[in-house]
Amino acid sequence: MKIHLDSKNTYGTINPKLHGQFIEFLGSCIDDGIWVGKDSTIPNIRGLRQDVVEALKALEPPIVRWPGGCYADTYHWRDGIGDPTKRPVTFNENFGTYELDQHQFGTDEFMDFCNLIGAEPWLNVNLLSGSVQEMKDWLEYCNRKQPTSLAKLRQANGHTEPYNVKYVGIGNEVWGGGGFMTPQQYAMTYRKYATAMPTFKTSLFDQENAYKIASGPDGNKPKERVRWTREFLAALANYRQPDIDAIDLHFYNWNIDHENDTPTDFTPNDWTRVIQDAHELDDVISEQESLITKGLANMPIPESTMDHRLDHIDLVVGEWGNWHRPAFTARPALHQQVTMRDALTTAISLNILQKHCDSVAMACVAQTVNVLNSLLLTDGDKTILTPNYDVFMMYKGHRGGHVLPLDAETPDVETFASVKNNTITVSLSNTAIREPKTITLIFDHNVQLSTAETLNATHVTDYNDAAHPNAVRRHPLAMAQMTGRQQTVTLPAASVTTLQFKLV
Structure with missing residues (x-):
């Protein structure tokens, strides 16, 4: 199989x-995952689990959404x-957590x-x-510079x-637990x-800094999500239009209808189904892009130049990831292991989000630690990097x-594939559960291979835990020497591979 890469043909x-x-x-x-408390015997930085902080610092996540979600x-x-x-x-009581909340991890933490x-931060x-x-x-409390009572309280x-x-997200899933609106x-x-949102301006002509995010539709409801976005934008078009920067779509790759399919025990058919279902996110985003475009086209022109037209x-995709059936009854709530199946759907989802970079401004995987499609799992004093962590890296x-x-x-x-600063980054995921795949990359320009690493497992049901923290870990990929402007790469079965080439 051949893939042609034109370094001059780019978008977004x-x-x-x-x-x-x-x-x-x-x-x-958060409790036990990110926050262990200042007096914990687990190494911490001001109460924050040190291993988690260090792993995420290496990842450099650009934004973190908190405190929810339903919470x-x-x-x-x-x-x-x-x-x-x-x-x-x-x-x-949220999603079966059923635990006392001591509120030790708050705004300042x-x-x-x-x-x-x-x-x-995204609040x-x-x-x-x-x-x-x-x-x-x-x-x-968070933003006021002038010495108001709340600014003094923060101080x-x-x-x-x-x-x-x-x-700033204004509500969460208001179509469901956020109010059934x-x-x-x-x-x-x-x-x-x-x-009512404060602007924190000091002059009438200062630019407002707030980025207002509206609760978007339930991406898992094909009929409802279309009606929701269409009717919400139509309601905003009535009379004067409020400021709005983004609509927050939530979409999960649900795997909840197959009782015998668990995060770490599944058949080849289960593998194929879950991976294929991850592609629905592409269709949902394209659909929502079209609805937003049509909704904006129907915004009336204001009578006064003092009013603005949207x-x-x-x-924004504020929540995404795999959600397997056993998470509903797991203790702690929504705890879920991660295998190569999850790693591949994570790579597919990132591909989709990046492909739509002209319209999708932000996205947050759900969730970072110990819940659903996690990057990190904790077990006592141990912190485990899941295969999803490697994909993000x-x-x-x-x-x-x-x-x-x-x-x-x-x-x-x-x-x-993408290009930045004379470097082409190519990500290739082999979804075949047993067969390696050989790909020939053909470039329009002379390039030099700089890095090559792959993520795969001995068995697709393997996972990382405290006893085997590196059972599934990315590693360098042996590569044949380039021929001219061509590079051949053999992708292991059930793998995620990333290559980087310098333009020379």
Whole structure:
């Protein structure tokens, strides 16, 4: 099989924020996963698990979404600030967590976590049990530079400088646990919150920094997701249009209808089905792109030049990843192991998100630690890197790159390529469960191979745990010498491979 790469035929720029992360108070994602407390015998940095911090610092996630998710709509930010011994104790019922919540990891701890790993924070505000005033106060606490009472409260809690939070989600899954709203009801609620959001300007002509993210549709409901986006945008078109920067689509690769298919025990047919189903994300994004374009075209022209007309809205995929049936009954809640099947669907999903970089501005895998499609798992004092962690590390070279369209017919091989700073990064995933695949890359320019690594396993059901932390780990790939402008590569069965070439 041959793949032609034209280094001059490019489009778009891959926003690094397409490689975002999501953490939530579900199961042991945060408590025991990220947060162990300052007095823990587990090595930590101000209560944050040191191994997790170091692994994510190496990954350099551009953005982290918190506190939810469903948890956001029961979270009151004041519960998580100030003296840790005086914080209230509540009960967390979200998605079967059913645990006491000590609120030891709050706003200041989250900001410390983001700072340590080099990520920007995305806050999701409480739209269901909170209020407009609570949102205003939270953002004032985080961002106000002037010495208001809330800014002084932040300073009293040890943080003199504002956090400068830019990304704000207004509600979460409002079509479900976020309130079972209709698009029209949510549009009315969104208008209030978006209008009340502080701007932190000091002059009338300053540019507003906030990036307002609306709750988008349930990507797993084919009929509902179309109606939701269409009707939400139509509701925004009535009278004056509020500011909105993005719509947050959620899509999971559901694997919940096959009782005998588990994360670590599945048949070849199960393998094929789950991998094929991951491609639905491509169709969903294309559909939503079209709906947003049509919705914006129907926005009325304001009567006054003092009012603005919505002419651009980004698409955001705030939650994505594999969700296997046993996660529903797992303890801790939503705990899920990761095999090469998950690694391949993670690579496929990243390919899709990057391919749509002209319209998709951000995306967050669900979730970073101990929940669903995790990059990291913890077990006592051990931190385990899953195969998904390796995929994200192997894809770092695509961040900020320009997409190179690849039209080659390559059965069982998923392809993606980008170019940045005279370096071409090529990612090739062999979805064939037993057969290696040989690919010939043909370049339009002289290139020199600089790196080649692959991720595969002895058995596709293998996984990493505390006893075998490196059972599935990326490693250098032996390559034949290039011939002219051609490079031949043999992809192991059930593998993810990334190659980098320097233009010479």
